[in-house]
Amino acid sequence: MKLVKAIIKPERFEFVKKALEEKGFTGMTVSEVKGRGEQKGISLQYRGKTMSVDMLPKVQIDIVTRDDRTDELVTVITGAARTGKIGDGKIFVIPVERAIRIRTGEVET
Amino acid sequence: MKLVKAIIKPERFEFVKKALEEKGFTGMTVSEVKGRGEQKGISLQYRGKTMSVDMLPKVQIDIVTRDDRTDELVTVITGAARTGKIGDGKIFVIPVERAIRIRTGEVET
């Protein structure tokens, strides 16, 4: 199995979720993160002190899926999250040894 | 080593934590996430527009442990997190190449 970790723009999230649903990917875990890619930051100021706050809000979607569906998953996310502008995000594919469903104890590998 | 990533119901967290402590698993990193499994969502409404908010709050526990303790860890979490109802959550086991303790620089593999 693979863990597909996608970091996308928050405003694309509903869109990506819908696209995933259509392809049958319903299970997912989502978190709010901050991120920075290649782009250089913006500087913040707080009571006379400047600090660079280049971290912008992103949404991270974690989906664990079967090896043979990984490519499709990546394609769906890429398609739905893309705006063509800087900050569109990244997808990382990470190996997973097994997945356990807590309710049933069922194991998938 | 393995990274055991468990996504559980927030209200089971204290319970799981206690069970882990008893078995000697003290180190962990916890984050608040939202998640959805197989169950279909609930629909939300905001000033006349409907949107489906099927993502429910979950707690994600990340524990890195030795290969030979992984099975025990999974069993402990499964036991403590289970309510037998939908939404009990998932556990994923991910390979870790090494772990470094920042304070000492010590490396474990």
Place this chain on the structure above:
Amino acid sequence: MKLVKAIIKPERFEFVKKALEEKGFTGMTVSEVKGRGEQKGISLQYRGKTMSVDMLPKVQIDIVTRDDRTDELVTVITGAARTGKIGDGKIFVIPVERAIRIRTGEVET
């Protein structure tokens, strides 16, 4: 590629970020987490009930980098995050199969 996941003290974050920038690591994803290591917790009280709240706020930095830069990355983080006191944090190195840039579809492995 590797995912280097560092869990550090929040107050060291700006410092670590600066150190990373200097070495050319700009891309990163950051999240607020809570964590506990070996140290034993502190106990909290809420309206007559006691609960142990040993989880302290940490910052988790996820950086995906090329295999050959992993050691350098670990060294930079270790150096910048260390205060020599308990709670300095941990770094985990996890294998990544590939990384996709959403904007361009470009794949790195």
Place this chain on the structure above:
Amino acid sequence: MVLDTGATAWILASTALVALMTPGVGFFYGGLVRKKNYLATIALAFVAFALVSIQWVVVGYSLAFGPDIGGFIGNLDFLGLNGVGMDAGEGTYPPLLFMIFQLVFATVTMAIVTSGVAERVKLSSFIIFALIWTTIVYDPLAHWAWGGGWASQFGSLDFAGGTVVHISSGFAALALAIVVGKRTGFGEHLMEPANIPMTLLGTALLWFGWFGFNSGSALAANGIAANAFVVTNTAAAAGALAWMFASWYHGKPASLGLVSGAIAGLVAITPAAGYVGAMTAIIIGAVAGLICYGAMLWRIRRGLDESLDAWAVHGMGGLWGALATGIFAAAAVNGYSGLIEGNVQQFIANAAGAFAALVYSFGVTLIIAFAIDRTIGLRVSEEEEYVGLDISQHGERA
């Protein structure tokens, strides 16, 4: 009588102050529930405000302050505010102003009652409950104490609503909590408060509004109003410190304890505010802090899920306040003497008024709650409770 513009100005301002208390209760409670019920809990206070505001102008005021029927309730002469005038009648301010000043007491009482069904009530059922409760519990109680009913005839003193507002709402919340049952997982799961700073903010609004509540109840801008203001603040401070130190003795002094103690002090001084001085207020407030803290500990030990503690703080604090008024009333302040000055009758009258209100509110609330629960159901489904009331009742997220 001729209108006193100063008195009128102070009652106008006091009415505004008390009006802020209804959402204040919502913020106080909202901060204490779990995140998933944060909005819904605040919303209940607004719903209570809106419902009771309409009920009161249409029928409630008449039931409470209309010409007396058998010492129990007012008649319908003032239906739709018929005959409630803009000119100073027998007082020094417009009766219409007295009406709205009383209205905001009725709304905040309803908001306190929501404590008992927190995190599990069905919005539609609450609406029906609230309309019935305010009509057949609150309105008679207000009549007994202030509208010429039996309690006032009997000489029971309640300056600003210790029985009418606090005993009634506190014991109603308890009855509701018993009927509706515990929240799923109560006692097993940890239930973390959504936002304690919001609770502190709610406290600030309540403390602020309470000056109108108690001092405005003088219905004049004079020394009695000043005295009520002083003892209100003093009792709040004493209650806060008492609860803080008591909880410190048992562990760490939570900020939540501090503000709960302040509310306890405010509740207890409410019936006494026009009859005692500042030094007595220190005693009343401090004892209130200890009693309510103890009541809360007892409730927890008993496993009762009345977890926003309207019962412990408003119910028990109000009870103590009513008795304390009968004990400490000082002739030097306002002409009334209590037990300490040898007036046993005053203590008896106050105890009678308080226990009658307690029994009536608790009993009738049990019946209403039970009836609603058996018919349309007071409680949401297990699933709705699980996803939270914000989503299931309002389709919203905080």
Place this chain on the structure above:
Amino acid sequence: MVLDTGATAWILASTALVALMTPGVGFFYGGLVRKKNYLATIALAFVAFALVSIQWVVVGYSLAFGPDIGGFIGNLDFLGLNGVGMDAGEGTYPPLLFMIFQLVFATVTMAIVTSGVAERVKLSSFIIFALIWTTIVYDPLAHWAWGGGWASQFGSLDFAGGTVVHISSGFAALALAIVVGKRTGFGEHLMEPANIPMTLLGTALLWFGWFGFNSGSALAANGIAANAFVVTNTAAAAGALAWMFASWYHGKPASLGLVSGAIAGLVAITPAAGYVGAMTAIIIGAVAGLICYGAMLWRIRRGLDESLDAWAVHGMGGLWGALATGIFAAAAVNGYSGLIEGNVQQFIANAAGAFAALVYSFGVTLIIAFAIDRTIGLRVSEEEEYVGLDISQHGERA
């Protein structure tokens, strides 16, 4: 005349109450925008407060309340508060107090206008816009209705600012939204509100402050003030319930709907507060809830990005209120009769006043906004909008 200390006390207190409404609008709106614009949205209310406060004492008060020039505007006799005295002049309170009471109306109006440019306005441009708008839109409108201008000469009734404050700000927000254009991604992306509890808190402050707004507009501590207080609360409650039930019919009753309905009711009763009784207030408030809810649905269907709904709630609510005043004014309350009591003229006068204000505000705002947009630009760059106004305009994070 001799100074009435009671009246003076109530106007002082009312001014404080209304002053709280300007930040109140900021909190209300701040809770509804996206997290990245949370601070900036609140900050706009403070900026509006500060700017208009200075403009008003320097020149605005004179333009609005100085001796009349052609029914359109005041002259500059009161420049820098020259001659605005501390002694009761012709009234029962100091003219200087009337000046500051009016000031806080001007500031809150400006805060409501920010709705139209939410999440996309450039701070520097807003400052310039605000100074121009308050001078050439608000000041004349205040003069028309209250400063001896044509509308008051024509007999148009506006007790506390239905046209001056609400129609003017609501339609100005609409004009601004049209000129500034939609937020990037409006209609495509989900735009989640930053913090609805903050919006509920803003509502509590607004409701509270509105008692000063309407009841203080009696400029006396008397029966008219009491009546205004009563109908204000009643209309708010009716509006809240109407919107709640209407939205329930279509789905779930959001807490946001509840409070929007309350604001709608408050807006609509504003011009009528001194002229109608409580039972009429139920009608005015409930209809306002329905009209404003409908206006909001229509705005959404039309894809108009005036998403904090100043237009739907203040603009349309104010319009309904102005007409309703012409319809329902009851001689028994304050000597004025409306359509229902057979006085067609009153309805015509009110309709004329309202529509003139509507057209003037909408038209002139369009021109100002357009001029600023073509010169220095009203809107931030796409990048600045993307990172949010908190960072790009203020260098801060909530």
Place this chain on the structure above:
Amino acid sequence: MVLDTGATAWILASTALVALMTPGVGFFYGGLVRKKNYLATIALAFVAFALVSIQWVVVGYSLAFGPDIGGFIGNLDFLGLNGVGMDAGEGTYPPLLFMIFQLVFATVTMAIVTSGVAERVKLSSFIIFALIWTTIVYDPLAHWAWGGGWASQFGSLDFAGGTVVHISSGFAALALAIVVGKRTGFGEHLMEPANIPMTLLGTALLWFGWFGFNSGSALAANGIAANAFVVTNTAAAAGALAWMFASWYHGKPASLGLVSGAIAGLVAITPAAGYVGAMTAIIIGAVAGLICYGAMLWRIRRGLDESLDAWAVHGMGGLWGALATGIFAAAAVNGYSGLIEGNVQQFIANAAGAFAALVYSFGVTLIIAFAIDRTIGLRVSEEEEYVGLDISQHGERA
């Protein structure tokens, strides 16, 4: 004299307004500290409120306003409010009301002082410190200026507490910060504010409450009260704009700067509120914004960890206000002339009053803080500081 119900009504309302400022300071500061100290910082304001409320009715009022002993302090005639009456004595309102109006000044002063030990004070030590400080610093200072002490005998003018409240608390905070030392990691780590919207909310409550603070200090509902109200608002607006533009010049105009400027303006106008007009208030407020902004920059450059800036804003703003009163007092407003009208003596008296308060507060605070630090310790342990005061002092999490 006979009781003036209008004056009494306004002082009652003002007392409520000022009472809201104490938690207001808590919310203001709470928003600015790190998340782990968010609750504890707000709680300190409530603790200050409760402690000083009790101290004041028991002994503080007597020390401040009891019959004079050597120009320095009052005697104990009014211990336990003995003889503080409910009937209008020599004034037009009850002395008991004056007592509670003064009480809320004492509590808010204590809340401001907490700035100096933010995020590192031990709760138990703060309690002891607060009781000592309010007794031997605040009470004498109040006596000097208002209780018949040497400063008032010398002709020093302080309308609403520029020296008593602001200079005293600002310089006390500085002394405390010096004794308690920097927060661990100050200057190295980034310390992010917990919740700036909460700070903006605190500002709204402060601005609102300040109307009672300054205008209520007229102790009457008349033209002086109206004037104080006007200049209060005007100076706040001018201060906000001045700080905003000054910080804009150096970077981005943070909302935090805007509200800090407003507070600076409010502080500076406090002593002058009864003696100057609105146009002068623009100057006083704007200059205050610039001075306090400059003071803050200087403090940062010096590496002083008085990071909630009570010193920069209250201390320096209060100092400027006291001098400005001596400079700008205008006979036309209230019969007093300042430097500009040729009255050098007034300036000298005010400077003397201000510097004496400054030196006394700073010096005595140093001693108290030092004594506590060497005995029971003023500061939490390094570990407790690390986990935060919410957990370590209160056992809670926001």
